[in-house]
Amino acid sequence: MQxxxxxxxxxxxxxxxxxxxxxxxxxxxxxxxxLVSRKDIENLxxxxxxxxxAAIKFLKLMxxxxxxxxxxxxxxxxxxLAVLYPKARFTLVDxxxxxxxxxxxxxxxxxxxxxxxxxxxxxxxxxxxxxxTGRAVADLRTFVYNTRQLLAKGQKHSLPNGILxxxxxxxxxxxxxxxxxxxxxxxxxxxxxxxxxFEGKRIVLYRAQDLQRCKKPDIIPGG
Numbered sequence: 001m002q003x004x005x006x007x008x009x010x011x012x013x014x015x016x017x018x019x020x021x022x023x024x025x026x027x028x029x030x031x032x033x034x035l036v037s038r039k040d041i042e043n044l045x046x047x048x049x050x051x052x053x054a055a056i057k058f059l060k061l062m063x064x065x066x067x068x069x070x071x072x073x074x075x076x077x078x079x080x081l082a083v084l085y086p087k088a089r090f091t092l093v094d095x096x097x098x099x100x101x102x103x104x105x106x107x108x109x110x111x112x113x114x115x116x117x118x119x120x121x122x123x124x125x126x127x128x129x130x131x132x133t134g135r136a137v138a139d140l141r142t143f144v145y146n147t148r149q150l151l152a153k154g155q156k157h158s159l160p161n162g163i164l165x166x167x168x169x170x171x172x173x174x175x176x177x178x179x180x181x182x183x184x185x186x187x188x189x190x191x192x193x194x195x196x197x198f199e200g201k202r203i204v205l206y207r208a209q210d211l212q213r214c215k216k217p218d219i220i221p222g223g
Contacts, residue, residue: 019080025109046192051077058158060158061088063087067088068091068092068127073096123146131151159184180213
């Protein structure tokens with residue numbers, strides 16, 4: 001974790017302590033459940049924590065902001081963001097029960113009071129949030145189709161309400177396939193040691209009011 005500290009002066013000492021404790025819990029659980037590939041667990045902070053923390057470079061949230069992290073898996077980026085934004089409310093959702101068990105345990109043991117955990121599919125839910133987050137959960141069209149009903153339109157934070165997505169691949173191809181372009185994009189490689197692992201990786205924002213024009217996925221979830 002110490003290698004990350006110089007990159008993120010915005011993170012407080014108390015938050016680094018929480019994140020360090022969280023990483024220990026992720027490693028403990030990874031011995032039982034494959035949250036991160038076994039060969040990649042040594043790079044947990046560098047490959048999984050750092051890109052999640054990167055949001056602090058541009059994302060400012062008002063108190064009471066509502067965020068849903070869909071397909072949270074081991075809690076990336078939802079658990080990380082909950083530490084960084086203690087006055088926002090985070091709902092972490094995943095359809096895989098054993099992963100939700102892990103996320104709930106970590107949130108409980110770290111006493112993250114701003115985290116709720118749900119074992120559910122996003123397309124079955126319908127609550128208004130300022131942001132929906134996801135990290136390499138599905139192709140863009142499927143993710144938008146599953147989550148757009150979760151969002152309220154508006155702009156009172158540093159970015160307009162919408163889907164904040166940790167994305168890889170060809171952005172032009174994704175935009176054409178979905179008929180949807182982001183209004184904000186943050187490249188990760190320049191920040192993260194210029195590591196080639198992050199080549200083409202970015203955090204993008206799709207505005208809530210633009211999501212209805214996204215093309216439907218070829219296979220409709222649940223259809």
